[in-house]
Amino acid sequence: MKIIIIDDEPLARMVVGEYLQSHAGLEVVAECSDGFQGVKAIMQHKPDLIFLDIQMPKINGFEMLELLDTIPSVIFATAFDEYAIKAFESNAVDYLLKPFSKERFDSAIEKYKSKSVTPVSSEKNIQGLLENTAKQPDDKNRIVVKNGSDIRIVPVQDVMYIEAYDDYVKLFTKDTYYLKKKTMSYYEQVLDSETFFRTHRSYIINLQELTKIEPLEKNTYIAILKNGKKIPLSRTGYTKLKEMLGV
Amino acid sequence: MHSHLKSSLPYSKLQILLLYLGWWAFWSFTQACVLHRLGLSWNVSVIDALVSNSLLGVFAFITIAIFYYYQPGTTNRAYRFIFALGITIFYCVLLRFVLSYVITSDESYSNFLMNSMPVRFIISFLVLCFVTLLNWMWSILKEQKEQEQRRNTAEQLVKDAELAKLRQQLQPHFLFNSLNSISALAGTKPNEARKMIQQLSDFLRGTLKKDEQECVPLREELDHLKLYLEIEKVRFGHRLNVEINFDETILDAPIPPLLLQPIVENAIKFGLYDTIDEITISVSSYLKEGLLHIQVKNPFDSETQLANQGTGFGLSSIQRRLFLLYARNDLMLIEKKENQFITTLRIPPVR
Numbered sequence: 186m187k188i189i190i191i192d193d194e195p196l197a198r199m200v201v202g203e204y205l206q207s208h209a210g211l212e213v214v215a216e217c218s219d220g221f222q223g224v225k226a227i228m229q230h231k232p233d234l235i236f237l238d239i240q241m242p243k244i245n246g247f248e249m250l251e252l253l254d255t256i257p258s259v260i261f262a263t264a265f266d267e268y269a270i271k272a273f274e275s276n277a278v279d280y281l282l283k284p285f286s287k288e289r290f291d292s293a294i295e296k297y298k299s300k301s302v303t304p305v306s307s308e309k310n311i312q313g314l315l316e317n318t319a320k321q322p323d324d325k326n327r328i329v330v331k332n333g334s335d336i337r338i339v340p341v342q343d344v345m346y347i348e349a350y351d352d353y354v355k356l357f358t359k360d361t362y363y364l365k366k367k368t369m370s371y372y373e374q375v376l377d378s379e380t381f382f383r384t385h386r387s388y389i390i391n392l393q394e395l396t397k398i399e400p401l402e403k404n405t406y407i408a409i410l411k412n413g414k415k416i417p418l419s420r421t422g423y424t425k426l427k428e429m430l431g432v
Numbered sequence: 433m434h435s436h437l438k439s440s441l442p443y444s445k446l447q448i449l450l451l452y453l454g455w456w457a458f459w460s461f462t463q464a465c466v467l468h469r470l471g472l473s474w475n476v477s478v479i480d481a482l483v484s485n486s487l488l489g490v491f492a493f494i495t496i497a498i499f500y501y502y503q504p505g506t507t508n509r510a511y512r513f514i515f516a517l518g519i520t521i522f523y524c525v526l527l528r529f530v531l532s533y534v535i536t537s538d539e540s541y542s543n544f545l546m547n548s549m550p551v552r553f554i555i556s557f558l559v560l561c562f563v564t565l566l567n568w569m570w571s572i573l574k575e576q577k578e579q580e581q582r583r584n585t586a587e588q589l590v591k592d593a594e595l596a597k598l599r600q601q602l603q604p605h606f607l608f609n610s611l612n613s614i615s616a617l618a619g620t621k622p623n624e625a626r627k628m629i630q631q632l633s634d635f636l637r638g639t640l641k642k643d644e645q646e647c648v649p650l651r652e653e654l655d656h657l658k659l660y661l662e663i664e665k666v667r668f669g670h671r672l673n674v675e676i677n678f679d680e681t682i683l684d685a686p687i688p689p690l691l692l693q694p695i696v697e698n699a700i701k702f703g704l705y706d707t708i709d710e711i712t713i714s715v716s717s718y719l720k721e722g723l724l725h726i727q728v729k730n731p732f733d734s735e736t737q738l739a740n741q742g743t744g745f746g747l748s749s750i751q752r753r754l755f756l757l758y759a760r761n762d763l764m765l766i767e768k769k770e771n772q773f774i775t776t777l778r779i780p781p782v783r
Contacts, residue, residue, distance in 0.1 A: 193705075194609065195669050196616035203619055219708050240605065242706045243733075264608035283612035 187214045187230055191223040191246070192238040192262065197283065201236050201262065204290045211294070220249035221336055232257050234297055239263040243338065247315055248329040251366070252336060256311050260293050272314050316371060325377060328356060330363035339363065342380070345394045346416060347372055349387035359412075382429065384408055384422040398426070452489075460485040476538050483534060484527055488556055491523045492563045499567050516564045520557040524549060527556075591756050603697070606663075613667050628666055635659040639693075647686035647782060650717060650724070654678065657696055657715065664700055672704055675714035682717060685724050687779050688757055694750055695728050695775050702773065703730030724779040732773045747775065 188211055190198045198216050205211050211234075215226040219242050227235065235257050239246040247269075250256055261280040263269055273280040279293045328339045339358060348355045349369050356363045373383045383389045390408060397409040398418070406423045408416040418426065460481045467477035495516065528545060535541050610632050617625035638656045654676065661674045692715075699713050714729045747766065754763040758780055765776040 194613065194667050196613040196667065197609070200612065200616040200619075203616070221708070240705070242708050264612060265604040283608050284615035 186211050186234065187232040188212060188234050188236070189215045189217065189223070189226050189230060189232045189257075190236045191217045191220070191226075191241070191249070192236070193218050193241045194238075197238065197262070200284075201290075204287055207287075208291075208294055220244035220246070220252075223249050224252050224331075224336065227253060227257065231255075234258045234260065236260050236262050239266050239269050244329045244336070250311060251315055252329065252331045258297060259311060260297065278310050278314055316368075325375060328363075328365065330356065330365055332361075332363060337363070341376060342391070342393065344381075345391050345410060345412070346414070347381075347389040357414075382422075382426060384426065385417045385419045388416050390416055392429075398423070456485055456489055470544075472541070472544070473538065476535055476541060479535055480531060483531060484552065484556075487527055487530065488523065488559060491519055491556075492560060495519055495560060495563055496567050499564070499571070512564050512568060513561060516560045517557065520553065520560050523556055523560070524553050527552065587756065591753075609667060610663055617666075624666075628663065631659050631663050631666075635663060646689070648689045649683065650678075650685045650687050650726075651683040653687060653689065653692050654683075654715070654717070657692055660693070660696065661700075661713070664704065668704060671710050673710070673712040675712060676716070677714065678717040679719065682719055682724060685719075685779075686782050687724065687726075688753075691750065691753065691777060691779075692726060692728075695747065695777065698747060699728050699730035699773070699775070702732045707731065707733060722781065724781075726777045726779070728775045730773050731771050732768075733771070750777075 188205065190201050190213060192198045192201070195218070198218075202213055202216070205213060214230045214232060217223040217226050221243065223235075223237075226232075237246045237249070237259050239261065240263070241249075244252075246261065246263075250259070259278065261269070261273060261278065262283060262285070263280065264283040270280065270282075279296050281289060281293060326341055328341060328344065330337050330339055339356065343358045345357050345359065347369070348357065350364065353364045353366055354369060354372065356365055369383070369387065369389065372381070372389055376389070380392055381389050382392055390410065394410045394412070395408055396411050398406055399409060401407050404420070406418045408418050408426070410416065463485065464474075464477045464481035467480055468474055472480070498515075499512075528549060531545055532542055610628070614625050614628050614632070617628060635656070638659065658674075658676065661672075665672050665674065696713070696715065703711050703713055711731050712729075715726070716729075717724065717726045719725070747764065751761070751764050754777075755761055760780075763778045763780070765774075765778070767774040767776075
């Protein structure tokens with residue numbers, strides 16, 4: 186079985202490697218010190234299992250997982266992260282709290298091997314986990330997106346508006362848009378409610394970009410952004426927006 | 433009349449009493465002289481002056497006593513003067529009655545009294561207004577003093593809380609990751625593991641024992657920082673370079689404890705935790721313009737970090753602390769130059 190270890194601290198990777206030596210048939214195919222390398226290595230090696238740290242430079246462990254098309258089984262290894270641990274527990278994903286003992290490590294491997302009995306980290310669990318880690322402070326400030334093979338970190342204030350698109354959302358910036366497999370309610374919850382406002386079932390706008398509210402017909406209104414884009418306003422959206430802007 | 437002045441005023445009770453009596457005597461004397469020049473006999477002049485000034489004194493006392501128990505709010509300032517006007521009218525009526533009752537020897541006096549009433553009214557009104565004004569100023573002064581005292585207490589509390597927070601800010605992340613590194617080293621390099629346990633213990637001890645009121649020599653703070661940076665070096669291996677430059681002569685300069693630590697932690701957070709490349713963090717210290725300068729430089733990625741962190745970089749609490757310690761807002765400078773984030777602390781000499 187192929188294994189990849191992703192952690193920004195060399196000694197932390199070393200412990201995992203050392204503990205793995207006693208497990209026959211588990212082979213470490215790559216070690217990565219950040220999420221970018223992680224994505225590349227996972228796409229290249231298609232591992233069965235990865236050991237993943239949460240706090241890493243540039244993009245954190247969760248953001249890295251979001252960039253993958255197929256997510257391998259994951260055992261998280263983290264030092265201290267209240268939000269993440271809560272999310273792990275509610276999604277039955279196995280996680281190791283650093284520093285961990287050999288026994289604890291072995292039991293995580295056992296759990297993974299007997300997946301059929303206790304699912305360690307099926308894709309479904311991971312998806313649930315990713316939705317559940319909404320409170321990660323990083324998500325408030327940046328959105329990590331993949332554009333072809335490029336990974337881009339988009340500061341949230343560059344997002345002009347968000348539009349629902351089937352199972353995805355489209356994040357519009359000045360020049361382009363990015364697709365992201367998330368829900369509207371996820372972003373409504375995560376983004377700063379002072380800046381981002383849900384005008385409609387399918388739209389969230391950046392209030393910095395709002396320039397005008399115009400009547401369309403009787404009792405219906407549209408919001409107009411600085412670049413001229415017209416965004417539908419639902420009736421409740423209109424009332425709330427007026428209240429927020431204090432008019 | 434001075435009973436309400438309390439000890440918050442810069443004069444003692446006796447001084448105020450003397451001042452008041454002196455004032456009373458001066459006014460009485462002046463008034464007696466004026467009345468004599470206007471043609472009244474000395475006898476009548478003196479009685480008139482003493483009676484009217486004593487009565488005025490009593491009324492001034494009543495005014496102050498009333499304001500002592502009842503302070504109108506700032507909203508109705510005019511009220512005080514309307515009140516003074518009422519008291520004055522009352523005083524004049526009473527004065528006229530008392531004087532015409534006391535002085536009966538002089539035939540022309542009652543005429544004179546009648547004619548002089550407007551002047552007496554104006555003078556007594558001015559005096560009572562003055563007393564009211566003085567009383568008002570005293571009450572404002574007192575309130576300001578109390579407010580200042582409250583503010584001082586509040587600031588002291590904030591200061592204590594902030595320091596307590598700083599002390600507790602021993603980041604759990606740092607601690608657990610360091611323990612994890614020790615665990616890694618224990619298997620293959622037990623000697624290094626032991627050394628790191630030593631360093632971590634010294635670092636923790638240093639953080640716990642610090643008395644935030646006492647300044648410590650710069651040397652101690654630098655040693656503490658070195659320990660911290662050494663530990664991070666073990667964790668991140670070749671990726672972290674540390675440069676520490678300082679002038680030997682200033683190592684004994686006293687500085688407030690726990691000021692440098694958060695700045696270096698910040699430099700590590702943005703310079704090391706959130707970058708992928710090899711980085712250098714440099715700490716230098718020197719004297720300039722009579723102030724002890726301590727400069728911390730770390731690289732940062734302007735693209736991903738500026739947008740996120742704004743300008744604060746979590747350093748506002750240091751700024752606040754420097755303000756609490758030195759009442760100056762210009763002691764921390766932050767510069768961003770070519771992907772270098774430079775924080776400079778300027779510590780004034782101990783008072």
